[in-house]
Amino acid sequence: MRILLLGSGGREHALARALARDPMTDCVVSAPGNPGTAEVGRNLDLDPCDGAAVVAAAREHDIDLVVVGPEAPLVAGVADALRTADIPVFGPGAEAARLEGSKAFAKEVMAAADIPTALAQVCTSARELADALDSFGPPYVVKNDGLAAGKGVIVTDNRAAAEAHGLACLAVEDGAVLVEEYLDGPEVSLFCVCDGSEAVALLPAQDFKRALDHNEGPNTGGMGAYSPLAWLPDGFTEDVLARVARPALAELSRRGTPFVGLLYCGLALTSRGVRVVEFNVRFGDPETQAVLELLTSSLPELLYAAATGRLATAPRPRFEDGAAVAVVLAAPGYPGTARTGEPIDGVAEVADAVRHAGTRLQGETLVSAGGRVLAVVGRGADVEQARVEAYDALRHIRLADAHYRRDIAAHTDQIEVPEASGGSRGRDEHPGWSVT
Numbered sequence: 001m002r003i004l005l006l007g008s009g010g011r012e013h014a015l016a017r018a019l020a021r022d023p024m025t026d027c028v029v030s031a032p033g034n035p036g037t038a039e040v041g042r043n044l045d046l047d048p049c050d051g052a053a054v055v056a057a058a059r060e061h062d063i064d065l066v067v068v069g070p071e072a073p074l075v076a077g078v079a080d081a082l083r084t085a086d087i088p089v090f091g092p093g094a095e096a097a098r099l100e101g102s103k104a105f106a107k108e109v110m111a112a113a114d115i116p117t118a119l120a121q122v123c124t125s126a127r128e129l130a131d132a133l134d135s136f137g138p139p140y141v142v143k144n145d146g147l148a149a150g151k152g153v154i155v156t157d158n159r160a161a162a163e164a165h166g167l168a169c170l171a172v173e174d175g176a177v178l179v180e181e182y183l184d185g186p187e188v189s190l191f192c193v194c195d196g197s198e199a200v201a202l203l204p205a206q207d208f209k210r211a212l213d214h215n216e217g218p219n220t221g222g223m224g225a226y227s228p229l230a231w232l233p234d235g236f237t238e239d240v241l242a243r244v245a246r247p248a249l250a251e252l253s254r255r256g257t258p259f260v261g262l263l264y265c266g267l268a269l270t271s272r273g274v275r276v277v278e279f280n281v282r283f284g285d286p287e288t289q290a291v292l293e294l295l296t297s298s299l300p301e302l303l304y305a306a307a308t309g310r311l312a313t314a315p316r317p318r319f320e321d322g323a324a325v326a327v328v329l330a331a332p333g334y335p336g337t338a339r340t341g342e343p344i345d346g347v348a349e350v351a352d353a354v355r356h357a358g359t360r361l362q363g364e365t366l367v368s369a370g371g372r373v374l375a376v377v378g379r380g381a382d383v384e385q386a387r388v389e390a391y392d393a394l395r396h397i398r399l400a401d402a403h404y405r406r407d408i409a410a411h412t413d414q415i416e417v418p419e420a421s422g423g424s425r426g427r428d429e430h431p432g433w434s435v436t
């Protein structure tokens with residue numbers, strides 16, 4: 001199978017490796033890719049959001065399957081262009097991609113499909129924003145309605161900061177902002193591979209969204225992740241498939257815009273039951289770097305089955321027993337304006353553990369080229385071992401003034417699942433899903 005992979009982040013490097021290691025794969029061509037994907041296959045200099053250019057490249061390279069990494073090409077309709085050209089693609093069309101592209105749309109789909117989520121109010125004026133903040137009260141959760149690369153959300157007890165963020169979102173043309181009920185409890189990312197009607201889950205993972213240790217500092221795209229989650233209640237994954245993923249698929253099919261691709265269910269296990277925090281329409285970054293490390297079955301076979309509507313008869317994904325941890329190394333300034341263009345040393349010493357993200361080759365020298373520069377992945381019999389492996393690898397890498405969290409996947413034994421979300425319950429009972 002000849003595969004074209006769109007994107008250039010750490011997620012794409014992890015996807016490229018997992019796709020390429022399967023014997024059924026002939027080649028993985030990445031567009032535009034990064035120095036990591038260039039080691040796995042070939043990189044094409046191509047705008048992944050230009051549908052006509054992607055279709056032309058797929059034809060020229062005799063591609064059997066296109067895998068879309070990031071959300072931007074999906075929202076731009078690149079998967080639609082490929083489908084129109086009869087090229088199998090793993091990724092939803094623009095309409096279904098609005099699940100991520102518009103938080104208001106996601107709320108509308110969840111309401112129609114009875115999927116439990118945080119109460120929310122969409123505001124389009126300063127007056128509505130102020131009223132919503134007062135009626136929800138602290139902690140305030142204020143979200144930009146549109147795409148913001150994980151950085152459009154503020155969670156704060158400070159009303160003035162919440163209002164300022166909301167007003168900034170409203171200041172752009174057609175700006176809208178959501179004020180939401182605060183969800184307490186641990187978060188889980190569950191990746192569901194979908195073919196329009198059927199959904200199959202990969203291993204649950206947990207992401208560390210805040211920039212600093214102890215979950216402090218601003219939200220980022222994600223500073224680290226681990227998988228699996230030993231603390232989850234039994235039956236969790238099946239429940240999420242039954243109560244979240246499949247109802248969402250059914251609702252999108254009913255609307256005539258079936259979802260083919262990766263439905264990322266971002267969930268919170270709250271004291272009032274399990275709730276959807278967000279949907280994304282692509283693999284999560286850096287969760288993918290951890291989850292795919294454990295996959296033992298064929299990724300190209302699974303994604304091709306989804307792209308061609310044959311998931312029901314495809315072999316289920318299988319995973320090895322251990323755990324994987326990914327730790328992100330970020331450039332100085334991230335998640336604000338990152339300082340880039342500086343040499344990164346030591347990658348060759350631990351190349352197998354490194355997933356490139358914001359890196360670029362300047363002649364022979366690897367230099368930083370983005371906020372999240374790379375991730376290191378550790379694998380072990382359990383999370384603790386995997387964590388040690390990841391941090392050991394990270395010690396070999398040198399980038400001036402770079403920062404990373406030191407507590408990725410630490411203290412996982414202290415995570416408490418509230419009873420209403422299935423914590424401290426009998427084996428046969430299920431997480432709570434009641435909508436209050």
Ligand code: AMP
Nearest residue numbers: 118141153155180181182183209277278
């Ligand atoms: P989102 O862009 O919706 O993914 O939100 C980014 C992050 O903000 C989430 O992963 C949570 O950590 C946090 N967050 C979002 N919504 C809520 C909420 N309603 N309550 C608490 N935290 C939230």
Ligand code: GLY
Nearest residue numbers: 207222284285286
């Ligand atoms: N790690 C969070 C995301 O990919 O959105």
